[in-house]
Amino acid sequence: MLDVHDLCGGYGQAPVLHNVKMRLGRGETVALLGPNGAGKSTLLAALTATLPVRSGRAEMSGHDLIGMPSHRIVAEGLALIPEGRHVFAPMTVEDNLLLGSIRLQGRSAAAVRSRFEYVYDLFPRLAERRLQRTGTLSGGEQQMVAIGRALMSAPRLLLLDEPFMGLAPMVVQQILQALQVLRSTGMTMLLVEQKLDIALKHSDRAYVLVKGRIVCTDRSIQLAARTDLSQLYLGSG
Numbered sequence: 001m002l003d004v005h006d007l008c009g010g011y012g013q014a015p016v017l018h019n020v021k022m023r024l025g026r027g028e029t030v031a032l033l034g035p036n037g038a039g040k041s042t043l044l045a046a047l048t049a050t051l052p053v054r055s056g057r058a059e060m061s062g063h064d065l066i067g068m069p070s071h072r073i074v075a076e077g078l079a080l081i082p083e084g085r086h087v088f089a090p091m092t093v094e095d096n097l098l099l100g101s102i103r104l105q106g107r108s109a110a111a112v113r114s115r116f117e118y119v120y121d122l123f124p125r126l127a128e129r130r131l132q133r134t135g136t137l138s139g140g141e142q143q144m145v146a147i148g149r150a151l152m153s154a155p156r157l158l159l160l161d162e163p164f165m166g167l168a169p170m171v172v173q174q175i176l177q178a179l180q181v182l183r184s185t186g187m188t189m190l191l192v193e194q195k196l197d198i199a200l201k202h203s204d205r206a207y208v209l210v211k212g213r214i215v216c217t218d219r220s221i222q223l224a225a226r227t228d229l230s231q232l233y234l235g236s237g
């Protein structure tokens, strides 16, 4: 589904990503782990046209995403759920979701309606609150809006940037259940996370990024059993 080759990029003169290589197979949930400042969000920015890439490629179903404008990246079937959610607080839940349906523009109203139904089935809480201003929702509900908005574009690949950040354990479980449903229906997901336990428990494979370099990759079950993982994670392995 996604094949990242030797990606290098950064901000101004400062390099952040160094020859990043990563593969996601269709239907896989892959975790991208790494400490604060490792470059995880920067990698997502490189894949979604918000960071100029110095070199390398990122092919999705054979098309290079690097250099593509963001609307074409969405049309390829990639959707980002950004860190911090970035929902539009004064707008209703329904209007926030509608913004995500841009890829469906030009299709029938029925196609958009069926996406709303899909999102509301996954998150019944959003259906109950569809006319509420998003800024008045709880943090967990806002995260549901952010995920729902991404799903409105009928993506094939979801990039989730720390979707559990700042959420209470019960809400984390609700979000995990929704991700489990997506996983069981064959969605491909890249789950960016700092917390090893949650990410390794809910992914098939994982990459560890430290100081902009992939230092380790394996099946999540194997990584979870490694005793040197924390050391690696801190960049001292």
Ligand SMILES: Nc1ncnc2c1ncn2[C@@H]1O[C@H](COP(=O)(O)OP(=O)(O)OP(=O)(O)O)[C@@H](O)[C@H]1O
Residues within 6 Å of the ligand: 011, 016, 034, 035, 036, 037, 038, 039, 040, 041, 042, 043, 083, 194
């Ligand atoms: N807009 C920016 N301009 C300059 N440097 C930046 C910018 N955004 C991030 N950086 C730097 O790039 C490096 C990687 O940051 P990034 O946010 O990608 O890390 P991260 O792994 O996502 O961290 P976290 O888990 O804390 O979100 C850091 O050194 C950071 O200071």
